[in-house]
Amino acid sequence: MSKRIVKLMQGNEACVAGALAAGMKFFAGYPITPSTEIAEGSAEKLPEVGGKFIQMEDEIAGIAAAIGGSIAGFKSMTATSGPGFSLKQENIGYAALAEIPLVIVNVMRGGPSTGLPTSPGQGDVMQAMWGTHGDHPVIAISPQSVTEMYYETVRAFNLAEKYRTPVILMPDEVVGHMRERIEIPNADELEIFDRLKPVEGEDYIPYGVREGDLVPRMAGFGEGYRYHITGLFHDDMGFPTNSTVKAGVKINRLMAKITDNLEDLISYDEYLMDDAEIMIVAYGSTARTAKNAINKLRAEGIKVGMLRPITIWPYPVEATLARAKQVNKVLVVEHNLGQLMLEVERVVKSEAELHFLGRADGDVFVPSDIVKKVKEVL
Amino acid sequence: MSKSKEQLEIKINKNWCKGCGICIAFCPKKVLGFDDNGKVNMNDRENCIKCGQCELRCPDFAIFLGGIDNE
Amino acid sequence: MKNSELVSKYMRDSRLPHIWCPGCGHGIIMHSIIRAIENLGLDKDKVTIVSGIGCSSRAPGYMDFNTLHTTHGRALAFATGIKLAKPDMKVIVISGDGDASAIGGNHLIHAARRNIGITTIVFNNNIYGMTGGQYSPTTPHGDFGTTAPYGNIDRPFDIANLAAAAGATYAARTTAFHATQMTNYIQKAIAHEGFSLVEAISVCPTYYGRKNKKGSAVAMMNFLKESFVDVKAAERMTPEQLQGKFLMGEFKHNTQLPEYSAEYQKIVDRLRKE
Numbered sequence: 001m002s003k004r005i006v007k008l009m010q011g012n013e014a015c016v017a018g019a020l021a022a023g024m025k026f027f028a029g030y031p032i033t034p035s036t037e038i039a040e041g042s043a044e045k046l047p048e049v050g051g052k053f054i055q056m057e058d059e060i061a062g063i064a065a066a067i068g069g070s071i072a073g074f075k076s077m078t079a080t081s082g083p084g085f086s087l088k089q090e091n092i093g094y095a096a097l098a099e100i101p102l103v104i105v106n107v108m109r110g111g112p113s114t115g116l117p118t119s120p121g122q123g124d125v126m127q128a129m130w131g132t133h134g135d136h137p138v139i140a141i142s143p144q145s146v147t148e149m150y151y152e153t154v155r156a157f158n159l160a161e162k163y164r165t166p167v168i169l170m171p172d173e174v175v176g177h178m179r180e181r182i183e184i185p186n187a188d189e190l191e192i193f194d195r196l197k198p199v200e201g202e203d204y205i206p207y208g209v210r211e212g213d214l215v216p217r218m219a220g221f222g223e224g225y226r227y228h229i230t231g232l233f234h235d236d237m238g239f240p241t242n243s244t245v246k247a248g249v250k251i252n253r254l255m256a257k258i259t260d261n262l263e264d265l266i267s268y269d270e271y272l273m274d275d276a277e278i279m280i281v282a283y284g285s286t287a288r289t290a291k292n293a294i295n296k297l298r299a300e301g302i303k304v305g306m307l308r309p310i311t312i313w314p315y316p317v318e319a320t321l322a323r324a325k326q327v328n329k330v331l332v333v334e335h336n337l338g339q340l341m342l343e344v345e346r347v348v349k350s351e352a353e354l355h356f357l358g359r360a361d362g363d364v365f366v367p368s369d370i371v372k373k374v375k376e377v378l
Numbered sequence: 379m380s381k382s383k384e385q386l387e388i389k390i391n392k393n394w395c396k397g398c399g400i401c402i403a404f405c406p407k408k409v410l411g412f413d414d415n416g417k418v419n420m421n422d423r424e425n426c427i428k429c430g431q432c433e434l435r436c437p438d439f440a441i442f443l444g445g446i447d448n449e
Numbered sequence: 450m451k452n453s454e455l456v457s458k459y460m461r462d463s464r465l466p467h468i469w470c471p472g473c474g475h476g477i478i479m480h481s482i483i484r485a486i487e488n489l490g491l492d493k494d495k496v497t498i499v500s501g502i503g504c505s506s507r508a509p510g511y512m513d514f515n516t517l518h519t520t521h522g523r524a525l526a527f528a529t530g531i532k533l534a535k536p537d538m539k540v541i542v543i544s545g546d547g548d549a550s551a552i553g554g555n556h557l558i559h560a561a562r563r564n565i566g567i568t569t570i571v572f573n574n575n576i577y578g579m580t581g582g583q584y585s586p587t588t589p590h591g592d593f594g595t596t597a598p599y600g601n602i603d604r605p606f607d608i609a610n611l612a613a614a615a616g617a618t619y620a621a622r623t624t625a626f627h628a629t630q631m632t633n634y635i636q637k638a639i640a641h642e643g644f645s646l647v648e649a650i651s652v653c654p655t656y657y658g659r660k661n662k663k664g665s666a667v668a669m670m671n672f673l674k675e676s677f678v679d680v681k682a683a684e685r686m687t688p689e690q691l692q693g694k695f696l697m698g699e700f701k702h703n704t705q706l707p708e709y710s711a712e713y714q715k716i717v718d719r720l721r722k723e
Contacts, residue, residue: 026534047717052533054713057559061526064519068499068530071517072538076530094520221515222535224494228510230518239464239510240518391452394465398472398654403667433453434628435670437476438466442453 004183011149011176012079015105015169016041018153019077021190024103025051026069026076029062030084033117034173035107038079059087063104067091070100071229073220075157075194079105081173082115085124086131092166093132094231096254099207099216101160101195103153105169107176108284108335110362119362120173122284122335126342128168129313135251137258139265140168140313142284146180152310158193159265163257164215170312172335174285174364198225207250208236215257258314267310268319272298276305278374279323279352281344282333283309286365290333293370304374315343324351329377331355333370353377383428386443392417394440401432401441410441459483459493461513468507472666474625474651475572479508481628481649482541482570485636496539499528501553503545503579505572505651522553525560528567536710539639540566546573546587550606554586561615564643565709570635571608571646574653582656593660612646613701619645620701625652626673627697634699642708650677650697 009017015038019027027042029035043053052069056062063078070076080088085106095102110116111123124131128140139159143152149171160167196217198204206227207216216236219225232240233247241247258265271291273279282290287308297304307323309316324330330352332341337358345354357373359365397416409426413419418441420426433442452462460483469475486496496514500506502521509516515538519527524542532540549557549571560567576594577583584594586606593600613620619641621634631649638645652658652669663669680698683691 026530028530047713048720050717050721052713052717054529054533056526056529057555060523061529061556061559064523064526065530065533067519068517068527068532069534070530071527072531072534074534090520091523221497221517221531222495222538226493226513226515228516228518230510231520232518389453396466396471398666400472400666400670403670434480435477435625436480437469437473437625439452439456439460439476439480440466442456444453 002186004185006181006183008179009146009182010037010179011146011171012037012107013041014146014150014182015079015153016045017184018150019103019157020045020049021187022154022157023075023192023194024077024157025049025074026066027051027078028054028056028065028069028076029078029080030056030059032059032081032084034109034176035079035081035105038105038107042077059084060091063088063091066102067095067100070102071221073223075101075161077103077105079107081107082109082111082124083113085127089131093134093136095166096132096136097231097233098229099164099218099254100166101164101218102166103156103160103169104166108170108172110360116362118173120285120335120364121360121362122172122286123339123360124170125312125334125336125339128170135255137165137254138168138313139163139165139258139311140170141310142170142172142312143175143310144284144287144308145175146178147182148310149175150182150184154190154192155267158191161195162193162214163261164195164218165257172284172286178285197223205236206238207234209253214261262314265311265314266316268316269308269310271306271308273305273307273323276303277327278302278304278329278331278377279327280304280306280331280333280370281309281320281340282306283312283340284335286333286335289365289367290370292367293374296367296371297374302374302378309340312340315340315347317347320344320347321351324348327352329353329355331357331374331377333357333365335365336360385445386428387423387446388420388426388428388432389442389444390418390420391440394438396438398437400435400437404431404435406431455483455487459486459513461511464511467511469504470655472652472654473504474574474653475505475508477625477628478570478572478631478649478651479511481631481635483512484632485639488632488636489639491539491639495537496541497528497531498541498543499524499531500543501545501548503548503577504574505543505545506548508543508572522548522551523556524548525553525556525567525569529560529565532565532567533710533713536566536714540568541639542567542569544569544571546571546575546608547577547585550586550608550611557612558615561612561617561644561646563709564616564618564706566642567644568635568638568641569612569646571648572651573608573648574651574657576653576657576660578653578656582660588657595660609646609648609700616644617646617701618643618703618706621646621699622648622650622697624650624673624677624697626670627677637702642704642711643706
């Protein structure tokens with residue numbers, strides 16, 4: 001095995017590097033702070049590998065063209081932030097219903113509205129889940145470091161291709177813009193998943209699931225299978241249907257992509273949880289501050305640990321519940337006024353006393369904020 | 379499409395005809411009319427000049443010049 | 450009953466009859482598109498038809514190509530992704546007047562500006578049909594719609610010239626009555642390397658026609674026949690003769706400007722060589 005390349009890299013740059021390692025061949029987007037470096041990096045690197053980049057006329061066009069690139073058969077990504085994420089919502093639902101693999105990066109800044117464009121936030125957690133209308137499957141991931149940005153971008157592509165669904169990668173601005181050391185893995189160290197193509201010689205049923213497969217096989221346009229893709233509810237051949245029976249089968253199958261595969265989708269990390277009496281739940285850059293706070297508290301003999309969801313949606317319910325039963329208190333720390341907290345509350349119920357520390361003013365937490373809060377709730 | 383005019387005749391797919399009357403109105407020889415169900419009917423095959431104006435403007439693909447051996 | 454050879458070859462005939470109302474001009478335009486494709490001898494696997502939302506946007510579902518029915522107004526943005534990813538694909542966008550020039554207006558001018566090799570056929574029926582007759586950006590001033598109960602105070606777009614001004618290198622307008630000319634223009638548009646647009650004036654007897662007392666589908670087709678004058682013929686007509694007339698014909702045909710996806714491919718090729 002050849003030696004890994006060690007670099008000082010920015011989070012957004014690591015996203016591009018991870019995307020290319022995952023096989024990204026198409027990027028369409030629109031400039032927006034603090035995600036723009038992802039577009040810039042893609043513009044520079046994609047043509048070098050025979051891929052395509054386009055800066056579209058607006059955010060909506062960015063995701064639409066990216067979906068088009070995916071339908072043409074290429075691994076595709078778009079990147080945005082707050083206001084742009086709002087604008088992309090309709091087509092996120094389109095990709096979910098039409099089952100188009102796509103990675104959407106939303107580098108979270110302070111909101112609402114134009115808000116605090118250059119400041120960090122984690123205020124889009126619920127929007128990732130409920131932002132587009134109607135019930136639909138959601139996979140959302142929040143990395144905490146430059147290295148994790150790289151690996152989670154690879155995982156986002158793999159999940160998008162494997163489950164034929166949009167995957168939202170949502171680092172906060174701190175992770176997007178921080179620079180730190182990263183060891184770039186060699187290509188042979190990464191597991192890369194490519195969407196399954198129709199089986200030659202078989203009749204192609206565009207939205208029919210072959211026995212043993214997770215999702216329908218996907219032919220790219222121009223590969224010799226002429227079929228129809230629509231954002232209307234559709235039958236197995238892809239054609240619009242008003243049948244409530246067919247619509248029910250379809251939506252249940254879409255949702256089951258998530259509910260039947262939780263183990264594969266969910267990723268989380270624990271820190272000093274084995275003897276913990278207090279559990280902090282935090283993610284993204286906030287979790288790094290929390291880790292520092294935990295070290296300080298431990299030095300004082302306070303038994304505090306952390307559960308850090310890396311997959312935000314689907315939320316790691318079982319892991320949280322198991323730990324909630326062990327600890328007395330749960331403290332959710334996030335860079336908003338209580339979003340993932342609602343999910344933790346739903347899961348924890350009366351198993352532990354629930355506390356919350358949040359802010360949405362654009363400033364970051366410092367470890368002493370969390371130390372102070374833990375001592376308050378002791 | 380390679381057949382000569384003599385081999386062609388007007389065919390009507392009444393299942394698709396919605397009775398808009400466009401083909402009837404723009405038939406230069408006035409050989410078409412409505413049937414009892416309000417759908418297009420070939421009233422005068424003798425005088426049809428097989429010009430294809432009906433097929434050209436039928437919004438429903440319901441009338442066309444087809445090969446005689448079609449049926 | 451068998452269908453015409455053209456229908457059997459290019460339509461998903463098991464899905465017909467289509468959903469459009471009796472006398473709707475959209476079927477005539479759809480027929481012209483498959484005639485143009487037949488005349489060009491295109492490989493069906495190498496043709497993608499993309500649409501947005503509205504009456505017109507149901508067309509691709511009936512057509513036996515790679516077909517994509519997208520979100521309202523966004524057909525050109527999806528199509529841009531496909532064309533850039535697969536430059537050898539013939540990409541045709543079918544859009545309505547509202548879809549193309551209201552909610553999708555930004556994508557229209559930018560696709561035209563880039564001169565990307567997409568052919569856009571605008572099925573212009575001067576109204577929002579699918580939602581039941583609201584005024585659109587091409588509803589004439591003074592006409593009625595369900596949302597213009599006192600007469601439309603908006604001024605309409607001239608879509609063909611809007612596209613031409615934005616950079617389209619082929620722009621033409623014709624009508625459902627002039628179906629042979631329409632086939633000819635669509636054929637030229639599809640064969641054209643850069644961004645091409647054909648504004649196909651349709652008729653909507655159900656909503657636009659009824660709201661504005663335009664009579665039957667036949668009456669509306671006669672109106673197209675009488676009211677549209679070729680842009681070249683118009684040059685020789687007096688202002689009095691042109692009173693109440695609309696212009697059709699080819700407004701722009703420039704084969705000199707480079708096509709977008711080919712330009713991008715040059716960058717890829719250059720970098721891959723280095």
